Amino acid sequence: MTPDETKNALRVAAAAHGFQAFGVATVAAPLRREYYLRWIAGGQNAAMGWMERNNERRLRPENFLPQARSIVMLGLNSRQPPPALPYRVASYALGEDYHNFIFKRLKKLCALMRTWGGEQRPCVDTAPVMEKPIAEQAGLGWQGKNTLLVNREHGAWLLLGTIFTTLELPPDAPERNNCGLCSRCADACPTGALADPYRLDARRCLAYLTVEHTGDFPPEFREAAGNRLFGCDTCADVCPWNRRAADATEEKLRPRPLPPDLRDSLAWTPQEYDARFAGTPLKRLGLARWLRNACVVLGNTGTALDLPALEKLAAASDPAAAPAIASHAAWAIAKIKARAAAPDVPAAPATPDGG
Numbered sequence: 001m002t003p004d005e006t007k008n009a010l011r012v013a014a015a016a017h018g019f020q021a022f023g024v025a026t027v028a029a030p031l032r033r034e035y036y037l038r039w040i041a042g043g044q045n046a047a048m049g050w051m052e053r054n055n056e057r058r059l060r061p062e063n064f065l066p067q068a069r070s071i072v073m074l075g076l077n078s079r080q081p082p083p084a085l086p087y088r089v090a091s092y093a094l095g096e097d098y099h100n101f102i103f104k105r106l107k108k109l110c111a112l113m114r115t116w117g118g119e120q121r122p123c124v125d126t127a128p129v130m131e132k133p134i135a136e137q138a139g140l141g142w143q144g145k146n147t148l149l150v151n152r153e154h155g156a157w158l159l160l161g162t163i164f165t166t167l168e169l170p171p172d173a174p175e176r177n178n179c180g181l182c183s184r185c186a187d188a189c190p191t192g193a194l195a196d197p198y199r200l201d202a203r204r205c206l207a208y209l210t211v212e213h214t215g216d217f218p219p220e221f222r223e224a225a226g227n228r229l230f231g232c233d234t235c236a237d238v239c240p241w242n243r244r245a246a247d248a249t250e251e252k253l254r255p256r257p258l259p260p261d262l263r264d265s266l267a268w269t270p271q272e273y274d275a276r277f278a279g280t281p282l283k284r285l286g287l288a289r290w291l292r293n294a295c296v297v298l299g300n301t302g303t304a305l306d307l308p309a310l311e312k313l314a315a316a317s318d319p320a321a322a323p324a325i326a327s328h329a330a331w332a333i334a335k336i337k338a339r340a341a342a343p344d345v346p347a348a349p350a351t352p353d354g355g
């Protein structure tokens with residue numbers, strides 16, 4: 001097959017595996033290395049220390065797979081309406097863990113490419129790879145002011161998979177930046193994490209604080225968290241490039257059952273939690289962070305009906321544990337009681353955008 005025929009055959013196979021977006025970059029594509037290093041030097045990666053390591057591979061894709069010639073980028077649409085719940089879980093986390101099923105599909109594509117004489121290395125957000133700048137070079141979209149990859153057709157909702165290959169495939173034209181004068185994402189961010197366009201301050205970002213951050217929820221961001229239990233979709237939701245985006249068709253992303261009220265989850269054991277969320281991104285969060293976040297959400301949106309479960313949790317939790325669930329429960333109790341004492345002040349609304 002010619003390189004064009006190989007690329008087309010791969011595009012067809014990728015579509016058959018559920019990927020809606022496909023593109024190829026050369027392994028020598030420019031990746032804004034200086035920008036990344038400045039971001040790290042400014043400490044805006046918060047406690048994500050792994051982002052400071054392996055930069056000789058992260059910033060030089062040619063070191064990721066010796067003799068690699070091309071990088072295939074694949075995108076899978078994750079947009080879906082939020083379930084009717086009084087709290088929010090990020091769209092990508094409602095169903096199965098995408099790392100698992102996307103990786104399996106990449107491996108199948110790699111096996112096919114092997115029959116064409118290529119050596120491959122796949123990854124899904126699990127290796128030091130600059131996925132979004134590479135996707136931009138492969139024409140899948142541009143890295144917007146919200147730092148997400150924005151695609152003309154699918155908006156800000158593509159989950160990315162990457163295959164490094166020794167096959168020489170014709171590269172696509174890089175996508176140009178189409179943010180223009182828009183600032184909707186920064187304007188909508190409840191914590192000011194996008195104060196500098198194109199630069200996310202993870203220390204202020206609710207997607208980081210609710211998921212990756214392991215300690216206490218910083219008091220200064222608890223109210224801003226609103227009803228966000230896991231992740232934050234706000235700066236993706238508001239992007240005007242979503243207007244042509246369809247909802248996800250991927251069965252594995254379909255929402256798994258979640259408790260209708262967070263108070264029902266406050267008495268779960270770690271075993272119950274793990275069994276309930278096996279195979280989903282919520283499993284990696286673990287019960288302690290779930291309880292921490294649930295207290296924050298209930299503090300913002302809860303009512304007197306939630307007080308008995310919160311009081312029980314406060315009494316049962318080890319005050320020396322990290323995160324300190326007892327103190328988060330006490331915070332929630334105090335917030336709910338303060339609202340009850342001032343009935344003219346409504347509880348924070350459980351709006352679809354999490355605010």
Ligand code: SF4
Pocket residue numbers: 146188189190191192193194200204205206207208232233234235236
């Ligand atoms: S994910 Fe949420 S908190 Fe983080 S930058 Fe986007 S809007 Fe702000």
Ligand code: SF4
Pocket residue numbers: 144145146147150178179180182183184185186238239240241
């Ligand atoms: S909301 Fe506007 S500024 Fe932000 S990524 Fe989308 S187009 Fe760019």
